[in-house]
Amino acid sequence: MDRSVLLYLTVLKVRFSDVWNKQHNVLQPGVTQADANVQQRGVNELRQMFPTFPESTITQLLNAHSGQVDQTALTIAALSEIFHSEEDIVEDSVVLPSEILFDERLSDLHKLVLRSNPWLTNFPLLMPGPDIHHVAANLALEYKGKYCWSTCFDADFLAALMYEGYLPMAEMTKEGPAKFVLLPKMHHQRCILKFEDLHVRKKLRKRSSRFEITCDRAFDEVVQGCLRQHGENWLYPPFISVLKEILERGGINGVRIHSFELWENGTMVAGEMGYSVGGCYTSLSGFYTVKSAVYMSAGSVQCIGTAKLLQQAGAAFWDLGMTLKYKLDLGAHCVPRQAFLGEIWKTRDKQPIELPRERVNVKQLLDSLS
Template identity: 35%
Template structure:
């Protein structure tokens, strides 16, 4: 790992992701993103296990720059000299919200609303991922990164990090969902969407119930957003959340749900999943 003239950390193929995260933490690295010279399934998995969250960004670089994934056109739309390239930019938050799934507060309104929905896991990963991109744009969910997510999801039973999707259905129509990843007894949310008012809240509540019932000890919610406090999440500084999530990565959750399994599970009534949560 090297620091460039702007103070950004560059991580190279062959670098130890955990050692990089530890160095950035020990030196109180003021940024939240690092730049990687490569983007593939191993880079994403390695970063996740070290405590980063996988993200990507586009930058304009000189023609012939040796790193980054080129855009299909290979041109800079601004007309300036250079090329737009996609870079893997794993995020090591200054502050991250963590939640014990069983501690999520669920209102009576949400419990009543849950009776009208079904929840599933890994039933429609591609559709859920596409809906997240459609909702939020491809600013960080770039095509090269989503391609790697698809690869990791397809091979999740052979990986230490399992990329999964959570889907909420009403009358057979996908109305909310999210993509995330699990390792050991930790689950991390990456991106979500909803197409029906209130559906996103029901999806989160149902997921909390699934995680609690399955023995997950940490729900990694990522960056600070007000609703995460309302869910019951607690903020942790970098030096605080890293040991917590890494410890959970080496724990085994219960056997009620195996997020890594290849078989597509049937849809479950949402109301059935809420019993393990507050």
């Protein structure tokens, strides 16, 4: 399919309610007529800049950027950039669900895995190849589902998916030759924190003086803490191994693995693991130790400490994955998939964030960046 047509079909996805509201001049709750007029002026300005982009998509992206025309323009430009290549790329790295039972590219391993785990036929199969970046980016925009799958736990392959905005995880198969499969996830809605929106409760700020935070000092211990609190869940051995390979190689294609550790009196009481892609940091998993009423706040202190260290390091935003109440309480907000991809594409090629290695008192960190 011609890429300009693909782009047009992709961005034409609009909710019925949005269309109905526009046709019947229904304002969204809490939106005044003056607000609507300002928004429409912004939409008109962006349509002049990007005449091939559907108005409905421009409106959604403008809402995601709180009406900021300049930021929305950067996102639309990033969304368009991938389709401007003149190169004719043959997409050999993906098999769609409708083709998966008959595609000749399936290896014997793939066929055996599907035979034992038919639930995987519902998801696209991703395979490593020279076109994986193009394929993953196109799929993220066009695919209506959330999950893909692969039998490949290769560090370069995983880093390529992270670079394109996928949040990787692993799943144990029911039976068959492959005990685990990779499940790259592309959320419909992604929870992100812009650091100017961070909310720190007064009580938490006061308690934070008890704690120190470090970066990239104890990755293995953080992994073990996550496993103790949550079980293997999706942090299965081959997935952990490939994360450690990326870490030991010092990063791949701008993707770096990180850990954050929170300490009280020399004891690690909370931590989290994740990865950065240029100016974006993505959380994978975290833990906190529950031993007393004081320790109950350790996870919250770790979150605000991590946010401030990322802000200090020049990160653009914190990708928190799925939406949970504690993330919204921090000041995070949800953005649709297209807006999230635009944010990733704007920041992923920026200078990698450089995190401090020394211990920092969390209260002093908060005060220095207030």
